[in-house]
Amino acid sequence: MASNARGHFSSKIGFIMAAAGSAVGLGNVWGFPTKAASNGGAAFLVIYLVMVFLLAFPMLVAELTIGRHGQANPISSLKSIWTKNRTLAGGFGLIAIVTASFILSFYSILAGWLVSYAIAPTIDLAGFHQASNWLVDFGVSRNLIFTVIFSLLTILVVLRGVADGIERWSTRLMPLLFVLFVVMILYICTQDGAMEGLKMYLVPDLSQLHGGLFVDAMGQAFFSLSLGCGSMMVYGSYLKKDVNLPKIAAQVASIDTGVAFSAGLLILPAMYVAKNNGVDIFTESGALKSSGDLVFKVLPAMFETMGNIGVLLGFGFFVLMVIAALTSSISMLEVPVSCAQDELGWNRAKATWLIGGLILLISIVICLNFGRLFGLVADVTTVYMQPLLGVAWAILVGWIWNRNKLLNEIKQGYPEIEQGFFWKIWPWYVRFICPVAIIMVFAYPLI
Ligand code: PFF
Numbered sequence: 001m002a003s004n005a006r007g008h009f010s011s012k013i014g015f016i017m018a019a020a021g022s023a024v025g026l027g028n029v030w031g032f033p034t035k036a037a038s039n040g041g042a043a044f045l046v047i048y049l050v051m052v053f054l055l056a057f058p059m060l061v062a063e064l065t066i067g068r069h070g071q072a073n074p075i076s077s078l079k080s081i082w083t084k085n086r087t088l089a090g091g092f093g094l095i096a097i098v099t100a101s102f103i104l105s106f107y108s109i110l111a112g113w114l115v116s117y118a119i120a121p122t123i124d125l126a127g128f129h130q131a132s133n134w135l136v137d138f139g140v141s142r143n144l145i146f147t148v149i150f151s152l153l154t155i156l157v158v159l160r161g162v163a164d165g166i167e168r169w170s171t172r173l174m175p176l177l178f179v180l181f182v183v184m185i186l187y188i189c190t191q192d193g194a195m196e197g198l199k200m201y202l203v204p205d206l207s208q209l210h211g212g213l214f215v216d217a218m219g220q221a222f223f224s225l226s227l228g229c230g231s232m233m234v235y236g237s238y239l240k241k242d243v244n245l246p247k248i249a250a251q252v253a254s255i256d257t258g259v260a261f262s263a264g265l266l267i268l269p270a271m272y273v274a275k276n277n278g279v280d281i282f283t284e285s286g287a288l289k290s291s292g293d294l295v296f297k298v299l300p301a302m303f304e305t306m307g308n309i310g311v312l313l314g315f316g317f318f319v320l321m322v323i324a325a326l327t328s329s330i331s332m333l334e335v336p337v338s339c340a341q342d343e344l345g346w347n348r349a350k351a352t353w354l355i356g357g358l359i360l361l362i363s364i365v366i367c368l369n370f371g372r373l374f375g376l377v378a379d380v381t382t383v384y385m386q387p388l389l390g391v392a393w394a395i396l397v398g399w400i401w402n403r404n405k406l407l408n409e410i411k412q413g414y415p416e417i418e419q420g421f422f423w424k425i426w427p428w429y430v431r432f433i434c435p436v437a438i439i440m441v442f443a444y445p446l447i
Contacts, residue, residue, distance in 0.1 A: 006162075006237070006238070006338075007161050008163065008238050008239075009162060009167050009235075012248065015167070016252060016255070017174045018171075018235060018327075018331070020252050020255040020256060022328055022331030023224060023252060023253075024259045024324050024328070025324050026111070026324065027260075028256065028324065029263045030295055030321065032220060032260040033260075033264045033266070033268060035220055036048070036201065036264050037288055037294065038288045040204075041205070042201055043206065043208040044216070045201065049257065051218045052221045052256075053253075055434060055437050056221040056224070056227060057225075057253045059393065060225050061245055061249045062430050063236060064239070065236065066233050067234060067237035068409065069405075073230075073339040073343065074093040074230040074335065075090045077093070079093070081400065081401045082400050095389065096228070096389055099230075099381050099386065101332070101335070102362070102377055103382065104154070104329055104333055105363045108147050108150050108154065108329060109147045109363055109366060110325070111150045112145075112146030112148075112149060113146065114318050115322055116135040116142055117300065121303065121310075122311065123135060136300070140367060140368065143367045143370070148364075155333070155357075158333045158334055165330070173327055178259075181262050181320065183316070184313065184316055185265050185269075187309075188270050189265075191273040192273065192276050193269075193273040193277075194270075195272075196272040197270070197272035198265070201265065201268040219383065222386055224260060225252075225256055226331060227390055228385065230335040234334050235334075241413060243413040246410070246417075277301075278305070333356055336351075390438045391435045394438065395435055
């Protein structure tokens with residue numbers, strides 16, 4: 001084991017940016033606003049906020065604590081808690097690693113499209129219309145090329161390690177993302193039609209509430225905070241012992257939720273600005289267009305109606321999506337890479353190239369069999385595996401980990417924890433409520 005050669009985040013703010021970078025991704029900038037838009041806007045927003053606070057945040061503390069305790073990859077960290085059944089613990093770690101790898105394999109394809117959409121308007125402006133059509137049309141060659149480009153970006157950051165790669169790039173890219181968001185929201189809100197979108201997003205219509213909304217919001221919160229598949233465990237393992245885990249988890253969850261909320265402030269008004277500009281946002285049956293259509297057809301159509309400023313905005317919007325995706329994809333690749341380093345003794349360069357290359361190969365197979373594999377891989381990993389692994393972590397922390405050892409781990413960065421409200425509620429919460437709630441999320445699609 002090369003545990004003393006492991007990297008560490010050099011500062012708390014570096015960790016917050018990296019973990020928030022992992023959490024803030026396509027789930028926030030794309031998934032959340034389009035789900036909100038198709039589920040009554042404000043009604044979904046309210047339930048989502050409740051789910052983040054009641055379910056995702058306690059699980060984030062649990063995952064960070066497991067990682068920080070083990071100071072190792074998920075396999076070793078889980079073994080260090082479940083000492084009586086190390087083989088099974090390691091097996092769960094391995095499943096998490098495979099899950100993170102498969103999430104990355106489909107995520108890179110989506111992110112690749114965003115890269116091609118970011119450059120298309122500029123290429124069009126330069127007069128290369130055929131090339132720009134190729135960039136925005138669904139096609140195997142386009143999908144393959146941009147998946148390779150995005151995967152290489154991910155590999156290049158992870159190659160540089162925790163402080164020099166992940167932390168440095170997250171700390172650079174995340175503030176850029178926040179600034180881009182603010183500029184775009186301010187601009188969109190000055191456009192005709194924006195207020196209709198804002199109203200839909202911010203004024204709850206209680207008639208839109210239904211059971212499925214709770215389940216959707218829970219799944220979204222889980223994906224958005226990168227829970228289940230080991231990313232947060234690995235990031236937690238790079239944390240120093242003097243860090244207050246509940247506090248830092250609350251900060252990460254707040255940033256993630258803040259960005260999801262802001263993405264809604266951008267996309268919902270943008271949809272209605274598009275409608276105002278003559279772009280169809282509803283299907284013939286009156287339902288909102290699918291989430292893919294909203295991002296890849298409705299928004300570009302809106303940017304087109306805005307002339308040159310639209311080209312700039314379109315570029316800004318897709319660059320923003322690529323940044324969000326990259327700070328998430330590096331956290332996924334870090335899961336298997338950290339394992340190969342610790343468990344197999346590989347150096348970072350070998351681990352990153354070999355595993356990053358293997359995952360890229362899986363992405364290529366998916367691209368070549370898109371219709372059959374893409375939805376399948378996305379569903380199995382995010383609808384089933386992430387929640388199921390979440391149940392496993394809740395049971396481990398709530399039932400198997402000795403309560404005093406758990407307390408001692410968290411106490412190192414939070415000495416007064418026993419006197420506070422958090423310690424009175426959280427262990428019971430993770431023990432009973434979290435597994436039951438997650439099982440409900442998991443079971444709903446089966447029912
Ligand atoms: N949280 C990311 C998003 O919202 O797009 C997705 C994600 C990142 C899922 C890292 C899983 C993961 F390990």
